[in-house]
Amino acid sequence: MPPQSSQLILLIFNFDLSNSCLFSILQQNKGPGVACDFELHVNSWVGCRQSVEFQSSEFNMPSEKSEKAMSPKITGELLRQLRQAMKNCKYFSEPIQAYIIPSGDAHQSEYIAPCDCRREFISGFDGSAGTAIVTEQHAAMWTDGRYFLQASQQMDNNWTLMKMGLKETPSQEDWLISVLPENSKVGVDPWIIAADQWKNMFKALSSAGHSLVAVQDNLIDAVWPDRPERPSTQLRSLGLDYTGISWQDKITALRAKMSERKITWFVATALDEIAWLFNLRGADIEYNPVFFAYTIVGMNTIRFFVDLKRLSNPAVREHLQLDSPSKPELSIQTFPYESVYTELQAICAALGPKDKVWICDKASCALTQVIPKTHRTPIPYTPLCLAKAVKNATEIQGMKMAHIKDAVALCEFFAWLEKEIPKGNVTEISAADKAEELRSQQKDFVGLSFPTISSVGPHGAIIHYRPLPETNRTLTVNEVYLIDSGAQYVDGTTDVTRTMHFGTPSAFEKECFTYVLKGHIAVSAAIFPNGTKGHLLDSFARAALWESGLDYLHGTGHGVGCFLNVHEGPCGISYKTFADEPLEAGMIVSDEPGYYEDGSFGIRLENVVLVVPAKPKYNYRNRGSLTFEPLTLVPIQVKMMNTELLTQKERDWVNEYHRKCREVVGAELERQGRQEALDWLIRESQPII
């Protein structure tokens, strides 16, 4: 799946990229060259601000109007209740004149649970990006070009749509300043807003004589009687055979980092970091095997904040040694999820003058501000984020296994497609369902790792397209088919894109495919020194396209978790110069250049690749070198290649890759007795000349 940054937009202030409808992306701006730059905050997989180019499409989806439930939500009564709550001193000591409703949860997750879809609830607008602001007189929604039409159709006329990226559209700050009476108070839920964003909004409002105030109770929740419960799914503990390192050893390593930097406390707020730390998984958020929790680690104590009901499971109690800790410093104290605030307050009240507390600078304003400034050490990436990114031998083995199983399912899927498409009854949705069904037959399958992008012809040019009944197209032998899909297995997470033609591709389709392939190989085969950051490799993926005047408007790769989030930080491969961490052996990223011809077809070739040591001829200053090893082992369609455009080196790469697919996946197909898929694999992995 392409890095979020590629397409998803954000915004001066609200930057949650997720909700349950993520990826149903409409591109609605018309006219050539309507491009806008936004400041984007991709929390979970990059975790830092980056400048993102968002290119509106000139192509109008024929079915865009029907893609969503488009009758506007009636919000008059809701807004009246919200405005009453804004004046209610039960929530804040004085009336507030404006209330900001960002999308997002308290953990700054990329995907969020239904109970956290507050902006959608108040406005009806369910796009993946948007910030609502309600004042005494106005209700306004900021969103970007992908959502102008959708938002205007989902919101009633109580709402003003603020079209981001257009010159005449004011920023949230400027708009607030223009509509607010003097000395106004602007409220926001400090749990939903990250510390660094609070700071920016606070400054802008203060300089205009207003104040930004933290309203502890969420005012949307106050007017949302049937708000869904926060999920509290069953926890699954993972043994050493899956994780390679016990949670006890992870705690010890964390404490070593803390003492190296003279840190006395560490506050973990990101859900995937907590899941990784304790070798636990949940299912609280779709596609992401995480669970709602916080953790505070001191040099001798571990405090774990989670719905305590979840800890009645004996296997989990045993796993966490709740009843018989091996050592006192590895004894986990459990607390209700909600008590993290008061516990952190208590910890901070007892801090010595030199005590320092680590917290990610993307953590919520609420928790961050509990820590007195002199004791607070904000960090762009936590030690857990960094440690999680470098997979150990067991995790690598698991990821390899997961990718072999995934390849088995996909080989079978493509063999099935080849047979079924000519019959004319395979659609984008039924194909996606078939791929899921075949994956689910594999051992330790848990679920998909993101909604399948199954797209035919022009839909392929919509980078994060997700088929819906209203848009569903039939696969034919006349159009290019792009499928970007992945799964969660207990031993690993997959994410693979293949672009296929089941008839005869045009010369232009082949040409573009071949440039994309050249870019994919250029990254995959690159040798680079230790210490190189991923963004330095991004241009390798584009050089062949650039030479012909082509390009793609998304990054080239993102970090991938191990039975965790399919997008994770702190590394990636992108033209955006964000503060990514250098690539290290053991990191796992995607390599997925593409080309999108609006209104016609889309091409993307994605493998998940492992960073491994390389051994070139020399070793300058003993720095050592790295390269990539593909974990994804699914043939790349030779029919789509114009092999004349490939160099001998590139042809060798393709042949070696296909040899490995045949060898590794072929053996597993044979073991599983999937003969048709094996035949397909052998046919599709013949050497090219």
Place this chain on the structure above:
Amino acid sequence: MPPQSSQLILLIFNFDLSNSCLFSILQQNKGPGVACDFELHVNSWVGCRQSVEFQSSEFNMPSEKSEKAMSPKITGELLRQLRQAMKNCKYFSEPIQAYIIPSGDAHQSEYIAPCDCRREFISGFDGSAGTAIVTEQHAAMWTDGRYFLQASQQMDNNWTLMKMGLKETPSQEDWLISVLPENSKVGVDPWIIAADQWKNMFKALSSAGHSLVAVQDNLIDAVWPDRPERPSTQLRSLGLDYTGISWQDKITALRAKMSERKITWFVATALDEIAWLFNLRGADIEYNPVFFAYTIVGMNTIRFFVDLKRLSNPAVREHLQLDSPSKPELSIQTFPYESVYTELQAICAALGPKDKVWICDKASCALTQVIPKTHRTPIPYTPLCLAKAVKNATEIQGMKMAHIKDAVALCEFFAWLEKEIPKGNVTEISAADKAEELRSQQKDFVGLSFPTISSVGPHGAIIHYRPLPETNRTLTVNEVYLIDSGAQYVDGTTDVTRTMHFGTPSAFEKECFTYVLKGHIAVSAAIFPNGTKGHLLDSFARAALWESGLDYLHGTGHGVGCFLNVHEGPCGISYKTFADEPLEAGMIVSDEPGYYEDGSFGIRLENVVLVVPAKPKYNYRNRGSLTFEPLTLVPIQVKMMNTELLTQKERDWVNEYHRKCREVVGAELERQGRQEALDWLIRESQPII
């Protein structure tokens, strides 16, 4: 010349990279893998903070001890006087407990005039980077690995050397906090410190209960009786045949930008920007044809601050229309250089509530703070910096002419070397002198654009080496010779590096040279979309070296001025991800990958290249494409190439490049009747197969 960032270091706080001895670089750290990261501020050519890798060399220059005048300066009495001045309420209302002496001038120039070498005066240490701090009891000097030995030899034992990059070395802030009594005042000259640096130091000291205070009179000047005068060289006005645009039109364009952004005043402080704006040149700073001045431009007024004596020249008066302005809004009001502060104060006192003032965020703290915060709009690059970077047709023509003349001189130089080296009496210095002499014979020659790097064998591995009598080596047929040199001509600025062998290069030398050449070609021939930032091209220059486990530890290119500074912003090609501006047609940068084998040889291949439109097969989203056209036209030594390592495309590039050298420079050599050089050129530009 390589980008400064490559080697020059800076420092938390002091970041001037220049003094008259710049480039006499010693690499003195011992032991493998001693690498350090610093925060570097390259003012004039990049103008923003960047992270720079500084790699200490494992190779010890045999002659390093004799490279500098190494008897320490006796500073006891000077320090006593300085400490008295620190207590003297004539300078500041209360005694100050510490005084910071950065290197630098009030314009944040890369190179500085002798009168601005204050850190050298007080300490004796004349390296290009260093910050001195004097307290009542201590005197400490922060410098980096290149200067540890030199600083320790040039400073007496009143001084403590703070070896930056070593773990045990405290930062300036931490050291100050550790040695100062409570509630101390730390003074600094607000003209020498940039606004953004002031901010950082201010914060650090404030949080420890101290204060950073601006001492308007420079305390070094107060104890420097024979301080050189500030240079006030004759101004040279450039006509339209050199500049292409009159200063009047530049003012009009600037005002258009200002009104677009609703800016009422613009304060220009960078010397090259002021020289460019008025189409004037000076010679106040060696190698840089600039002059000390400030300018403040309003929508109807132009205030020019300069030593008024310089304006008695009738040609200059006429050029600036001082006596008969064509229009009132183009009438230049002249003021003494020193009165910029009071004039800016007067302007700011009269600002309307909505008036905004543009100033570069790298401008001095002194001038920046005159502008009230609510009226101040700091910008990373001024509109002059951006406009100056995109050369117009006249400037491009001038740059091309300058490069042809430069190539004539270099062809003659190399032909001469070939003849003279076997006689055994050409040295690094005499070679550099000969190159200068030959350049000086060319029309409109003004001087060198930087000190010539003329280096034999192991000296070539010292990236900014400058030969001195004590280090001077003889050129032989057994060692690689690297010359990086350039000149100022009235029509343009040059900067070219060639690496030659006058006997038989080793296979390893040829192999490395060929990788460097492949990198040079990869950048020079790259096609990339409009809007691409230079740093995205940096990896192209390294790919061939990386593949063999090699690399070079400097950036690949810097902007080049037109009869202005050889290093200028806002574009460049570097692995550091700084906030460079996108490349545009008309911009001029260097393309100079290298390889340095410590103790043995150095290779660098540098052309100055012009960004030009490219016309590839397609034009994705009508963005348009760019590529480079080499302006430097000096043959690249075929003898150093291992042509087997070149692809056919690369061989074609070399042949086409040499064809152009022969055609363009050959014609000029013929016109000038320089037959020997012509013969050399023809021989050196034969096609390779």
